[in-house]
Amino acid sequence: MAYFIQRLLSMAVTLFLISIITFTVTNILPGDVAMMIMGTQSNPAALANLRENLGLNDPLVYQYGRWIFGMLTGDWGNSLLFKQPIGPIILQKMTASALIVLLSMTIALTLAVPLGVWSAVYKNRWQDTASSSVSILGVSLPDFFWGIMLILLFARALGWFPSSGFVHPNEDFLMALKHAFLPSLALGLGLMAHLTRMTRATMTGILSQEFIRVARAKGLAEKTVIWQYGLANAIGPVMTVAGLQMGYLFGSIIVMESLFNYTGMGWLTYQALLNRDMPLIQATVFVIAAVVMLVNLIVDLLYPFFDPRIQLK
Amino acid sequence: MSERNKLSSKLDTQVDDPIVSLDHLRVEFETDGGTVVAVNDISFKVFPGETVCLVGESGSGKSVTSLSLMRLVEFGGGKITGGKMLLARDGKKTANLSEVDVDTMRSIRGNEIGMIFQEPMTSLNPVFSIERQLTDGLRLHTNLSASETREKAIELLEEVRIPDPEKRLRQYPHELSGGMRQRVVIAMAMACRPRLLIADEPTTALDVTIQAEILSLINRLKRETGMAVLFITHDMAVVAQMADRVVVMYQGNLIEEGTVNEIFSAPKEEYTKALLAAVPQLGQMAGTSLPSPLNIPGASATVKPTSGDIGIEKKTLLEVKNLVTRFPVYGGIFRRKVANVHAVENVSFTIDRGETMALVGESGCGKSSCGRSILRLVEPESGQIFLDGKNIISLNGTELRSARRDMQMVFQDPYASLNPYMRLREQIAEPLNNFGLAGRSEVDDIVHDILEKVELPTSFLRRFPHELSGGQRQRVAIARAIVVNPSLVITDEAVSALDVSVQAQVLNLMMSLQDELGLSYLFISHDMAVVERVSHKVGVMYLGRLVEVGSRSQIFENPQHEYTRTLMAAVPIADPKKRNISNDMSFKPIPSPVFPVGHTPENPIYEEIEDGHLILRN
Numbered sequence: 067m068a069y070f071i072q073r074l075l076s077m078a079v080t081l082f083l084i085s086i087i088t089f090t091v092t093n094i095l096p097g098d099v100a101m102m103i104m105g106t107q108s109n110p111a112a113l114a115n116l117r118e119n120l121g122l123n124d125p126l127v128y129q130y131g132r133w134i135f136g137m138l139t140g141d142w143g144n145s146l147l148f149k150q151p152i153g154p155i156i157l158q159k160m161t162a163s164a165l166i167v168l169l170s171m172t173i174a175l176t177l178a179v180p181l182g183v184w185s186a187v188y189k190n191r192w193q194d195t196a197s198s199s200v201s202i203l204g205v206s207l208p209d210f211f212w213g214i215m216l217i218l219l220f221a222r223a224l225g226w227f228p229s230s231g232f233v234h235p236n237e238d239f240l241m242a243l244k245h246a247f248l249p250s251l252a253l254g255l256g257l258m259a260h261l262t263r264m265t266r267a268t269m270t271g272i273l274s275q276e277f278i279r280v281a282r283a284k285g286l287a288e289k290t291v292i293w294q295y296g297l298a299n300a301i302g303p304v305m306t307v308a309g310l311q312m313g314y315l316f317g318s319i320i321v322m323e324s325l326f327n328y329t330g331m332g333w334l335t336y337q338a339l340l341n342r343d344m345p346l347i348q349a350t351v352f353v354i355a356a357v358v359m360l361v362n363l364i365v366d367l368l369y370p371f372f373d374p375r376i377q378l379k
Numbered sequence: 380m381s382e383r384n385k386l387s388s389k390l391d392t393q394v395d396d397p398i399v400s401l402d403h404l405r406v407e408f409e410t411d412g413g414t415v416v417a418v419n420d421i422s423f424k425v426f427p428g429e430t431v432c433l434v435g436e437s438g439s440g441k442s443v444t445s446l447s448l449m450r451l452v453e454f455g456g457g458k459i460t461g462g463k464m465l466l467a468r469d470g471k472k473t474a475n476l477s478e479v480d481v482d483t484m485r486s487i488r489g490n491e492i493g494m495i496f497q498e499p500m501t502s503l504n505p506v507f508s509i510e511r512q513l514t515d516g517l518r519l520h521t522n523l524s525a526s527e528t529r530e531k532a533i534e535l536l537e538e539v540r541i542p543d544p545e546k547r548l549r550q551y552p553h554e555l556s557g558g559m560r561q562r563v564v565i566a567m568a569m570a571c572r573p574r575l576l577i578a579d580e581p582t583t584a585l586d587v588t589i590q591a592e593i594l595s596l597i598n599r600l601k602r603e604t605g606m607a608v609l610f611i612t613h614d615m616a617v618v619a620q621m622a623d624r625v626v627v628m629y630q631g632n633l634i635e636e637g638t639v640n641e642i643f644s645a646p647k648e649e650y651t652k653a654l655l656a657a658v659p660q661l662g663q664m665a666g667t668s669l670p671s672p673l674n675i676p677g678a679s680a681t682v683k684p685t686s687g688d689i690g691i692e693k694k695t696l697l698e699v700k701n702l703v704t705r706f707p708v709y710g711g712i713f714r715r716k717v718a719n720v721h722a723v724e725n726v727s728f729t730i731d732r733g734e735t736m737a738l739v740g741e742s743g744c745g746k747s748s749c750g751r752s753i754l755r756l757v758e759p760e761s762g763q764i765f766l767d768g769k770n771i772i773s774l775n776g777t778e779l780r781s782a783r784r785d786m787q788m789v790f791q792d793p794y795a796s797l798n799p800y801m802r803l804r805e806q807i808a809e810p811l812n813n814f815g816l817a818g819r820s821e822v823d824d825i826v827h828d829i830l831e832k833v834e835l836p837t838s839f840l841r842r843f844p845h846e847l848s849g850g851q852r853q854r855v856a857i858a859r860a861i862v863v864n865p866s867l868v869i870t871d872e873a874v875s876a877l878d879v880s881v882q883a884q885v886l887n888l889m890m891s892l893q894d895e896l897g898l899s900y901l902f903i904s905h906d907m908a909v910v911e912r913v914s915h916k917v918g919v920m921y922l923g924r925l926v927e928v929g930s931r932s933q934i935f936e937n938p939q940h941e942y943t944r945t946l947m948a949a950v951p952i953a954d955p956k957k958r959n960i961s962n963d964m965s966f967k968p969i970p971s972p973v974f975p976v977g978h979t980p981e982n983p984i985y986e987e988i989e990d991g992h993l994i995l996r997n
Contacts, residue, residue: 276496282451285488373506
């Protein structure tokens with residue numbers, strides 16, 4: 067419990083710093099909210115009037131205070147682009163992205179863990195070389211390349227999956243999955259490469275430990291030794307890296323969702339940036355940071371279940 | 380050959396059939412540098428109810444032999460390329476382990492042959508409970524129900540004398556001490572009542588009291604179950620205590636085989652004689668007052684007994700007064716200091732010029748922290764340290780740096796203490812350049828000179844550390860320490876990682892350097908027999924405190940403190956006629972030196988029973 071409180075406190079501090087940075091950066095950028103609303107050719111007097119009404123002439127500290135108070139109390143303001151309250155927009159887009167993030171992570175882990183273990187078991191043999199080559203290919207080619215390839219193959223040529231669009235899981239779960247699948251696969255392939263390397267390195271270390279030899283000396287079958295005795299020790303480190311990859315993933319979805327015209331957080335961030343929708347930019351950055359931190363906190367809280375040596379205190 | 384062997388060949392009776400017989404075993408490893416023959420040609424037998432010790436130095440092939448018996452050697456890239464390993468099986472046909480298929484081998488492993496390994500800290504899977512690890516062998520090899528397996532597991536823990544077995548089953552390995560873990564590992568190996576137990580250096584990583592307990596446990600289990608034990612070790616003292624018969628190995632070959640008495644009282648081969656001569660024996664130095672080099676047959680007889688008289692008048696070099704070193708333990712939301720590890724608690728002693736003072740004790744007793752505190756590698760909390768009259772504690776950073784020229788340190792692991800990217804010339808010259816002690820032209824002369832002193836050929840100057848053996852590396856570490864001409868060298872377990880014959884050479888080198896250069900040593904070690912050999916004075920540490928200090932003969936011939944006596948009783952003696960490991964030894968575990976903040980320990984009260992012989996009385 068003390069650990070949990072400590073982590074929440076440090077998360078609050080980090081979020082506070084992030085809020086200051088996003089707020090400052092968006093204010094330094096040329097052009098302000100009033101200009102965005104009225105357009106560049108607008109009447110200077112009306113512009114000044116709007117600035118006064120929006121409180122843009124107040125000291126920055128006041129403006130920040132108002133904004134952060136709103137964020138904390140649930141009043142996130144209106145998007146300039148969508149002319150709607152930001153809160154509900156983000157909630158909806160977050161659901162869409164959660165689907166992609168979870169799906170791509172699942173794809174990455176189900177491919178990476180067996181491949182990494184396989185590599186470690188056959189270390190420095192052809193199996194290892196093969197798996198390393200696949201990994202290197204995954205890392206060296208950018209996500210959007212995989213995206214384009216997948217569209218060409220699965221959407222255009224085979225027609226198994228839609229090439230773009232988003233369906234809410236509440237409407238039709240199967241269709242939602244179908245729409246999320248290709249962008250998730252493209253993201254998952256990039257993620258997989260890192261996770262395979264990580265699993266291989268961790269498992270290589272574990273398999274050289276004495277308890278593996280002890281397990282074999284008991285007469286246990288090789289599959290038990292590797293997939294139970296060995297892998298149980300690798301779950302913690304692999305999950306930690308997977309958690310850290312979340313940040314990377316939220317960066318990647320900006321490109322991937324735009325490519326597949328999948329209207330999630332990534333797409334939203336891109337639209338917000340494109341249209342200089344300051345309130346929306348601030349809110350999305352803030353929410354993404356919070357979500358990434360939360361996921362990592364959850365991974366850390368789960369750690370004692372993977373490894374009894376870890377005590378959270 | 381032993382009586383038993385003759386008998387069995389004559390009568391060919393069931394009773395005396397060997398459990399395993401190795402017949403011209405050959406094991407090879409494929410490496411990048413070509414084929415390496417780890418075991419060349421080994422034949423020996425193990426009979427029911429006997430303990431056979433497989434003894435040899437690193438690289439002798441003793442572990443590879445034992446791993447081959449379990450066919451575990453293949454997992455490390457080894458290959459059995461010749462010979463037979465016949466295992467007599469209960470009610471089944473004799474199996475040749477060199478050829479059996481994987482499934483048969485798996486039904487033998489952990490069932491008919493049990494095995495325990497060296498490192499209790501890593502022998503258990505950290506993420507599985509003790510119960511799971513103890514019962515999975517039973518589930519595999521027997522048809523017991525879940526509740527029966529659990530009962531059996533509790534029984535096994537009781538058998539290896541683990542208190543609170545039911546509670547232990549729920550625990551994880553990290554919650555147990557090293558000795559307890561090794562007991563669990565033994566219980567695991569014993570689970571299916573194997574007819575042969577292979578123990579591969581099972582006590583090498585343990586403290587001497589725990590070693591004594593584990594050895595006595597293995598002896599008791601052997602007696603109670605009638606199983607045979609194949610005991611692999613490098614430690615001749617352990618061999619003397621445990622073996623019925625001994626097989627001596629060297630570089631993959633069998634050198635000599637015989638009963639333990641034959642090997643120890645009348646070794647036939649030169650190698651066996653050398654091995655035995657290199658082993659310091661506790662009690663061997665009784666009646667002498669000065670350190671004395673070890674006999675190394677074959678080596679030149681130039682090592683003369685150290686004189687102890689080095690032409691300098693007896694003068695105190697190092698004075699340590701009331702030294703206290705504590706390490707903070709942090710906890711809580713704000714990571715505040717919640718407790719202290721009392722590593723060194725009010726320790727005082729002096730070392731004269733040209734004298735060796737040994738600090739002995741078990742792991743965690745504070746002996747290493749004490750050595751590091753003197754160099755201020757860890758900052759002492761209080762106390763005073765005077766080196767040659769200079770107050771070390773009061774020095775600032777720059778002064779301390781130059782003061783360290785006079786006190787150098789040699790660490791335990793010569794693999795880790797040398798920079799792998801530096802050639803020997805740079806390694807040895809580095810301290811000189813650090814302190815600006817020699818001009819460019821002089822450096823080479825000094826390095827050559829030092830290399831000669833530590834008895835390494837000058838052709839080594841261009842070598843990297845990985846091109847040297849462990850003993851050679853430790854010589855380099857010593858060269859680095861003495862090149863700046865220090866008056867005090869602190870050696871922290873400097874010979875513990877070395878093979879006995881190499882250990883003897885390094886110890887002799889240290890003693891002759893002392894003679895030649897008038898060095899003082901603070902010799903930190905856990906090995907009582909080595910300490911007896913090399914030291915003038917001995918301090919015994921326990922829980923951060925010096926419990927007894929005195930001259931070598933006072934401590935070894937007249938130990939007064941209870942802990943010193945416990946320690947002595949646990950040291951195995953390298954003589955099969957003096958077996959001191961009884962059948963059920965159990966020592967009090969060492970309590971924790973962690974105390975809450977603000978805890979003030981009592982001031983130590985010492986009683987001086989003889990001139991210079993102090994005993995802690997509280």
